[in-house]
Amino acid sequence: MDAIDLHSINPWEVSFLREEVGAYFANGVELPPGATVLDVGANVGVFSAAVYERLDGDVRIYAFEPLPPLHETLARNGRDFFGGRLTALPYGLAAAEDELDFSYFPAATIFSSSWRSADNVEAERRRVTASIVEMIRRGGLGAAARRVPAPLLRGLVGRKLRVMRQLETHRVRVRPLSAVLDEHGIDRIDLLKVDVEGAELDVLRGIEDRHWPLVRQAVVEVEGWQRHREEVQAVFAGRGFAVTAVQDPVQEAADIGMVFAVRAG
Structure with missing residues (x-):
């Protein structure tokens, strides 16, 4: 890979x-x-x-x-x-x-x-932030990150994901899969x-x-x-x-x- x-x-x-x-x-x-x-x-x-x-x-x-x-x-x-x-x-x-x-x-x-x-990106950013915070709390980025208090962690991750505003x-183009199966x-x-x-x-x-x-x-x-x-x-x-x-x-x-x-x- x-x-x-x-x-x-x-x-x-x-x-x-x-x-x-x-x-x-x-x-x-x-x-x-x-x-x-x-x-x-x-x-x-x-x-x-x-x-x-x-x-x-x-x-x-x-x-x-x-x-x-x-x-x-x-x-x-x-x-x-x-x-x-x-x-x-x-x-x-x-x-x-x-x-x-x-x-x-x-x-x-x-x-x-x-x-x-642009209409729903802020709601999406909050949803993704919650998921990443949960992953970190369960050790996804190592023991040290897991010890960061949850409110601070949410703030850090949320700021990191501000890139979603860009x-x-x-x-x-989108196509139905059946058309692709026939074509190929x-x-x-x-x-x-x-x-x-x-x-x-x-x-x-x-x-x-x-x-x-x-x-x-x-x-x-x-x-x-x-x-x-x-x-x-x-x-x-x-x-x-x-x-x-x-x-x-x-x-x-x-x-x-x-x-x-x-x-x-």
Whole structure:
């Protein structure tokens, strides 16, 4: 993973993404050699790189990143690191063909989303602050940071995340996944990973009934956990998957969680 270019994102984002990667391979999720993996919400390719290394390069990855500054790095990483095994696609996924305004945070790229804007960024900053504070209180940055009093910690983290006030708006293309599967001739999906900062259900609605049998496993990070968890679970349960919903205390503070779906057999 160290071989890919990570200079376009901040060091704390790199640490966060690397820690997050391990959480995807749990609750029955396994990858066979020669797997086909869809990385939806790829950023610069940290998850894709972990998959590539995990399978010693015996994998086919389709990585989706609609924001031009991030896609440029993802595409370069695809050429330089993945030995032709990664296809970097310059659009996002949604229920239908469209163009959407995405908010891009240059100093906090992992929070970029079509669901964030200048209107809600302060509420989002408070939510993210609560999650990071909880992570630190549980030892995420070592014992010394854990001893900092909670009010001081909230102030420090909140000031650090003021970078979320610096945002750019990019008009980007989104497509339904079924159209992409047809276009690229993808005939199986061993793992569908979705981390799209609030647009999870839109991604799933872009899969037509004829394509659901191709999906063997999925892991979806769900934002707005209290509102959307049951609906995301129902999408998979209604199509024959064994579904596990997981939320740890850090995720609870941010109202997010993970849904794992594994097809029996």
